[in-house]
Amino acid sequence: MIKVVKFGGSSLASAEQFRKVGDIVRADAKRRYVIPSAPGKRHKNDTKVTDMLYECYALAEADEDIKPMLRKIRARYNDIINGLKLRYNLDDEFKVIEQKFLEKAGSDYAASRGEYLNGLLMASYLGIEFIDAAEVIRFDRDGNFDVDTTNNILKQRLKKTERAVIPGFYGAKPDGSIQTFSRGGSDITGSIVAKACRADLYENWTDVSGFLITDPRIIKNPKGIKVITYKELRELSYMGATVLHEDAIFPVRKEGIPINIKNTNAPEDPGTFIVESTCQKPEFTITGIAGKKGFVAVNIEKDMMNSEIGFGRKVLAAFEENEISFEHTPSGIDTFTVFVHQEEFEGKEQSVLSAIHRLAEPDSIELEADLALVAVVGRGMKSTRGTAGRIFSALAHANVNVKMIDQGSSELNVIIGVSNEDFETAIQAIYDIFVITQL
Numbered sequence: 233m234i235k236v237v238k239f240g241g242s243s244l245a246s247a248e249q250f251r252k253v254g255d256i257v258r259a260d261a262k263r264r265y266v267i268p269s270a271p272g273k274r275h276k277n278d279t280k281v282t283d284m285l286y287e288c289y290a291l292a293e294a295d296e297d298i299k300p301m302l303r304k305i306r307a308r309y310n311d312i313i314n315g316l317k318l319r320y321n322l323d324d325e326f327k328v329i330e331q332k333f334l335e336k337a338g339s340d341y342a343a344s345r346g347e348y349l350n351g352l353l354m355a356s357y358l359g360i361e362f363i364d365a366a367e368v369i370r371f372d373r374d375g376n377f378d379v380d381t382t383n384n385i386l387k388q389r390l391k392k393t394e395r396a397v398i399p400g401f402y403g404a405k406p407d408g409s410i411q412t413f414s415r416g417g418s419d420i421t422g423s424i425v426a427k428a429c430r431a432d433l434y435e436n437w438t439d440v441s442g443f444l445i446t447d448p449r450i451i452k453n454p455k456g457i458k459v460i461t462y463k464e465l466r467e468l469s470y471m472g473a474t475v476l477h478e479d480a481i482f483p484v485r486k487e488g489i490p491i492n493i494k495n496t497n498a499p500e501d502p503g504t505f506i507v508e509s510t511c512q513k514p515e516f517t518i519t520g521i522a523g524k525k526g527f528v529a530v531n532i533e534k535d536m537m538n539s540e541i542g543f544g545r546k547v548l549a550a551f552e553e554n555e556i557s558f559e560h561t562p563s564g565i566d567t568f569t570v571f572v573h574q575e576e577f578e579g580k581e582q583s584v585l586s587a588i589h590r591l592a593e594p595d596s597i598e599l600e601a602d603l604a605l606v607a608v609v610g611r612g613m614k615s616t617r618g619t620a621g622r623i624f625s626a627l628a629h630a631n632v633n634v635k636m637i638d639q640g641s642s643e644l645n646v647i648i649g650v651s652n653e654d655f656e657t658a659i660q661a662i663y664d665i666f667v668i669t670q671l
């Protein structure tokens with residue numbers, strides 16, 4: 233059995249955190265491949281090493297003195313080295329890094345050094361081999377991740393290597409230059425490694441015990457989610473629940489490898505399992521509630537709209553022309569509504585309205601701003617009668633006016649439009665009815 237373990241920045245921010253990680257890795261011999269992030273924040277107002285590196289590289293690009301900033305970055309690693317009493321000297325590494333910064337090796341190269349150096353320290357601390365991600369994670373010439381080349385190289389390399397540390401977040405292009413994934417991309421590296429070695433489990437260690445049913449900034453101490461499917465996760469993360477990089481799902485999902493989100497600071501907590509599918513009954517009818525504020529409803533009316541073929545297409549073309557993506561399109565007999573992000577829409581509203589008039593010739597258009605969308609997600613909804621009834625009676629009791637309802641055909645989610653000011657009340661009401669009273 234093989235487990236791939238990825239540790240996030242806060243799990244590796246200090247010597248103390250490194251020690252916890254060491255204990256976790258040593259506690260289970262199946263944890264064979266370790267993917268570290270760069271050191272993250274040690275406290276709320278701290279700066280991530282990745283951000284320091286970007287800042288430092290910006291100085292290099294502006295031909296300013298980079299030495300003081302490099303010293304600060306180095307101090308972060310020295311603290312870890314000294315705290316762990318490691319015999320490790322980064323003199324030579326920092327000489328190369330300084331040189332490359334001066335040669336303007338690119339901001340991707342700069343940012344990647346956070347993971348690279350942390351990987352060196354982690355390998356030394358654990359006493360296992362270090363594999364540079366530039367050797368095994370490959371991008372093509374245009375900077376797109378090269379799935380097949382990576383998988384072939386990595387598979388062969390890991391066959392020969394019983395245990396290793398592979399830094400997250402970056403890889404190399406065919407010419408050897410360094411390329412990173414988008415921010416938070418060490419999650420993706422972990423997933424790619426799990427796929428290549430056909431791991432039984434991909435453990436993603438962070439500073440929370442998995443996903444919570446809803447946002448703790450809205451509901452105090454919400455319960456955790458024990459098991460969630462990839463599809464449910466996608467719905468919730470789209471609506472703002474973030475713990476894992478979205479692209480981290482694809483490599484393991486295809487292989488049927490589950491992901492377990494775990495807490496480095498509470499390793500005994502079971503965390504959340506993310507699986508392709510499960511017949512385990514969910515604890516509650518709903519798996520999670522997420523949402524976002526800041527939408528506009530563009531309400532379009534036209535008599536006999538229902539018999540006009542192509543009306544929806546013409547309306548949506550007006551949004552496409554203005555490069556605005558739409559979220560939902562609930563419709564009635566003579567009405568058609570398009571939900572869009574307020575921020576995206578505001579600067580272009582008049583141009584969209586005139587395009588709708590030109591293309592679809594409606595009778596009238598009305599705008600309603602400051603709306604929020606709440607997504608109630610759960611595989612359990614499909615087999616439970618009355619879920620929608622419970623949601624809406626809870627909202628009615630809480631005095632929330634429902635402006636839009638959209639149930640996906642998968643019956644995996646119900647999306648509800650409310651005004652921004654009712655957003656928190658709506659989430660509270662839905663949480664209470666399903667999780668607290670469990671009616």
Ligand code: ASP
Pocket residue numbers: 240241269270280282283346400401414415416417418419
């Ligand atoms: N260190 C990188 C970042 O801060 C990547 C990661 O942590 O996953 O985005």
